[in-house]
Amino acid sequence: MTTSIRLPKELKVRVSEAAGHAGISSHHFILQAIEEKTLKEELNTNFYEEAEKRYTQIIETGECVSWEEMRCYLESLQSVPNPIKPIARKLEFNVKN
Amino acid sequence: MTTSIRLPKELKVRVSEAAGHAGISSHHFILQAIEEKTLKEELNTNFYEEAEKRYTQIIETGECVSWEEMRCYLESLQSVPNPIKPIARKLEFNVKN
Structure with missing residues (x-):
């Protein structure tokens, strides 16, 4: 399944360099970025839902x-x-003023 | 400038849900993910280069x-x-054994 992203040219250059430093392709780097942020958001959402x-x-x-x-x-x-x-x-709380 | 990403269907669904939770579009979410990871990598690289x-x-x-x-x-x-x-x-170090 292919998704098209409108990437500003300047960002595309930065991605290419960052990916180079990390030793992976730009495509792999972008995929990792999406996976990592998605997981972070999911964990965050789960955490707050559980707490609520x-x-x-x-x-x-x-x-x-x-x-x-x-x-x-x-x-x-x-x-x-x-x-x-x-x-x-049921706990009794000693509320201090 | 448009970049095409091959996004696994399962990840695409997760991105859509995570973006919904964050109140932004999938496209915006993906763009943020790429920007954030790129910036993190750049800062990391600068930090190590400066230290070296x-x-x-x-x-x-x-x-x-x-x-x-x-x-x-x-x-x-x-x-x-x-x-x-x-x-x-030039400092003199007292090296302890």
Whole structure:
């Protein structure tokens, strides 16, 4: 599937030089650029969607995991094969003024 | 100037979705991707070329600036309008075994 891109002449020259430095063809360089930016955008979108989903869940249920428990879990991942995941529950917050 | 890119169909669909999320056209998204990667490569190349040039100069002349002086200079940039740049000179190194 061929896509036509209107590339300013000046940019085309820069792409050619940058690709030369990277030791690949201009075409390969452009393909890499498109793939990399697309992946970055996808990961970014997924990250925010996941965060929004979890935040909504916290608001709806009032249940969450304390940072102390989560930190403990994350640290144990390095030494214990299958550590027990902390369970979400309603937490009491001490809000300071 | 038009450049033709052979874009795999699957990537084309992903680009279209990512561009939609970013609120721009696929064409604009691709152009941005190419510009961003080109600039990154250029900066990277300049950085290494400059570093190589300076390193060669150090080797040839044996002159350089100590980190203590450079650090002092960099910090003074925040408070003094035109601080005096440290001058490169032959340094004696205390090499520890």
